[in-house]
Amino acid sequence: MGEVKVTNTIPFQYDTKKIVKIKNRFVRRFFSQIQNNKQFLFSSLIILFYVFVACLGWMNLLPDFQARVGVSYESPSLSFAKIFGTDIFGRSVFFKLLAGTQTAVTMGFVVTAIAVPIGLVLGSIAGYYGKTLDIFITWLYSVIASVPDILLLIAISYSLGKGLMAVCVAMAASYWISLCRMIRGEFIKHKESEYVLAAKLLGANDFVVIFKHILPNVIHIAIVTSSLMILNAIKAEVMLTYLGVGIQDGASWGAMISAVPGELTNEIWWSLAAVVSFMFLVIYALNVVGDTLRDILDPKLLN
Amino acid sequence: MFFYVIRRLLYMIPTLLGVAFLTFLLFTIFGEDPVRQALGLHASEEAIVALRAKWGLDQSFAKQFYDFLVQILTFDYGESFSTGEKLSDIFCGGVLVSLSLTAPPFVFGTLFNIVIALFISYFRGKSLDKISTFLFVVSMSISYLVYIIVLQYLLAYRFGWFPIQGFEPGFSSISYLMLPWFIIGLVSMGPDIRLFRTIFLDQVKSDYIRTARAKGASEPRVLFVHLLKNAMIPILTNTVIAIPFLITGAFVMERYFALPGIGDITITAINEGDFPIIKAMTVMSAVLYSCFNLLTDVLYALVDPRVKLS
Numbered sequence: 359m360g361e362v363k364v365t366n367t368i369p370f371q372y373d374t375k376k377i378v379k380i381k382n383r384f385v386r387r388f389f390s391q392i393q394n395n396k397q398f399l400f401s402s403l404i405i406l407f408y409v410f411v412a413c414l415g416w417m418n419l420l421p422d423f424q425a426r427v428g429v430s431y432e433s434p435s436l437s438f439a440k441i442f443g444t445d446i447f448g449r450s451v452f453f454k455l456l457a458g459t460q461t462a463v464t465m466g467f468v469v470t471a472i473a474v475p476i477g478l479v480l481g482s483i484a485g486y487y488g489k490t491l492d493i494f495i496t497w498l499y500s501v502i503a504s505v506p507d508i509l510l511l512i513a514i515s516y517s518l519g520k521g522l523m524a525v526c527v528a529m530a531a532s533y534w535i536s537l538c539r540m541i542r543g544e545f546i547k548h549k550e551s552e553y554v555l556a557a558k559l560l561g562a563n564d565f566v567v568i569f570k571h572i573l574p575n576v577i578h579i580a581i582v583t584s585s586l587m588i589l590n591a592i593k594a595e596v597m598l599t600y601l602g603v604g605i606q607d608g609a610s611w612g613a614m615i616s617a618v619p620g621e622l623t624n625e626i627w628w629s630l631a632a633v634v635s636f637m638f639l640v641i642y643a644l645n646v647v648g649d650t651l652r653d654i655l656d657p658k659l660l661n
Numbered sequence: 662m663f664f665y666v667i668r669r670l671l672y673m674i675p676t677l678l679g680v681a682f683l684t685f686l687l688f689t690i691f692g693e694d695p696v697r698q699a700l701g702l703h704a705s706e707e708a709i710v711a712l713r714a715k716w717g718l719d720q721s722f723a724k725q726f727y728d729f730l731v732q733i734l735t736f737d738y739g740e741s742f743s744t745g746e747k748l749s750d751i752f753c754g755g756v757l758v759s760l761s762l763t764a765p766p767f768v769f770g771t772l773f774n775i776v777i778a779l780f781i782s783y784f785r786g787k788s789l790d791k792i793s794t795f796l797f798v799v800s801m802s803i804s805y806l807v808y809i810i811v812l813q814y815l816l817a818y819r820f821g822w823f824p825i826q827g828f829e830p831g832f833s834s835i836s837y838l839m840l841p842w843f844i845i846g847l848v849s850m851g852p853d854i855r856l857f858r859t860i861f862l863d864q865v866k867s868d869y870i871r872t873a874r875a876k877g878a879s880e881p882r883v884l885f886v887h888l889l890k891n892a893m894i895p896i897l898t899n900t901v902i903a904i905p906f907l908i909t910g911a912f913v914m915e916r917y918f919a920l921p922g923i924g925d926i927t928i929t930a931i932n933e934g935d936f937p938i939i940k941a942m943t944v945m946s947a948v949l950y951s952c953f954n955l956l957t958d959v960l961y962a963l964v965d966p967r968v969k970l971s
Contacts, residue, residue: 501679
């Protein structure tokens with residue numbers, strides 16, 4: 359047998375039309391699936407609404423939640439600011455909720471923006487290259503995973519100082535692990551498959567194989583995981599703030615819930631009702647979107 | 662099998678070294694100064710230097726880290742910074758409280774959830790299945806803290822069925838633990854039953870179920886005898902992996918109901934900069950986590966003859 363020479367002149371040309379067709383079919387299938395799924399559409403609308411509120415907040419268009427709009431603990435009435443009543447300082451519960459929405463959405467975005475790339479890159483490298491790199495990355499995440507989540511979160515937010523960004527970094531530091539694990543497992547499976555061999559024979563380097571060939575096949579895991587991450591971040595923020603290491607300046611749902619026990623004994627129910635329903639809506643929507651995406655994005659189910 | 666366990670135990674050494682280093686890095690190097698926290702801002706220089714020397718904080722980082730490693734090997738973490746008690750005494754008490762808080766709802770809750778999940782998978786695709794799936798997603802969308810706050814307010818404060826908070830050692834603790842047990846059980850229903858249902862429905866499609874049906878086995882017999890036995894494998898592994906978290910406790914729950922368990926001790930230690938407790942707590946939970954990870958894999962091989970450990 360003579361030596362097989364791999365040159366840069368590609369002997370086989372991809373049928374680009376066919377690929378576009380497959381992609382179209384995928385996209386079409388995605389849209390046809392979600393068209394009939396009223397729950398999914400409704401949930402996406404809810405999430406878009408929260409993101410819209412957060413955008414208003416980033417542009418400083420939200421009303422100031424620290425301004426006094428009435429006396430202490432006014433029950434809900436039909437004016438815009440007092441629709442959910444006021445808190446102990448006479449601040450509008452509704453404005454606080456909106457500010458909390460901005461915090462929650464910011465947190466969701468920042469946590470996924472840090473954790474997903476780290477998880478994706480480390481997971482692909484560990485799975486694809488194996489050997490020393492794999493041992494090191496597995497060691498790294500098993501160390502972090504052995505420390506209980508909440509302890510790690512508390513430790514990091516103490517080290518970085520309290521505040522929104524510290525909480526985000528702390529959450530991202532533990533959330534990348536589950537994604538990294540899954541991506542690593544998928545890469546170990548995919549790197550032996552025939553399409554990867556074909557791509558290599560066509561002269562693709564590791565970078566191209568990882569990011570252009572394997573990653574598109576496993577990226578749905580990252581999409582589904584990020585909806586879970588946002589959801590967990592919002593839930594964890596409540597716990598952290600209650601334990602005294604969360605966001606301290608009051609503009610968060612966790613801070614509002616932490617104030618509830620004292621209010622309930624005085625028959626102040628509106629703050630609790632408002633924040634619970636506001637949180638419930640977005641978490642429920644994220645749950646539904648995550649579940650639906652998991653069902654329809656998996657390419658293995660595409661036939 | 663034997664060599665596998667030995668190898669896995671050896672693998673735990675670098676992981677524990679990493680955990681020790683991470684803890685040390687986070688709390689000694691970046692964390693707040695425990696001496697300042699103990700003595701306040703206006704302490705005299707001599708007092709600070711004396712306390713530093715007493716706690717061994719005046720030594721180099723390398724020496725402190727070495728001492729920490731020795732502590733891990735000898736299981737002797739010294740005394741608490743804030744109370745001066747022996748750490749082993751503190752932890753023995755804490756572990757008992759944490760276990761009595763989390764173990765009963767874990768055992769009974771898991772059994773209850775398995776039965777409910779089986780019942781639901783019997784009615785798969787019917788309206789009962791759809792309604793319960795919807796309800797579980799709803800229940801999972803409400804924050805844990807909200808369950809605690811609302812149920813404590815309603816059942817303990819309003820109706821007076823349970824004490825509001827607190828703890829007494831011995832059998833009288835049961836009255837204090839009833840409400841936390843109930844809440845833990847209630848919160849675990851959503852995620853657990855959803856997971857178990859998925860496990861059961863995965864099995865329903867398999868060949869052996871079809872064979873059992875073809876033999877003429879009744880539907881309850883198929884579910885309870887054939888399916889449950891095979892579904893126990895993923896259920897078992899998912900359950901065993903949760904055990905370390907029973908011992909490390911439920912942080913928020915213990916904090917809210919003022920139960921002196923491991924979680925409460927740790928949070929107090931963090932707030933007071935009590936480094937020995939934090940170190941011991943982190944290392945202990947890391948050891949537990951690694952051990953139960955190993956135990957899960959071994960159990961997996963023991964119950965499922967198809968799995969070979971290598």
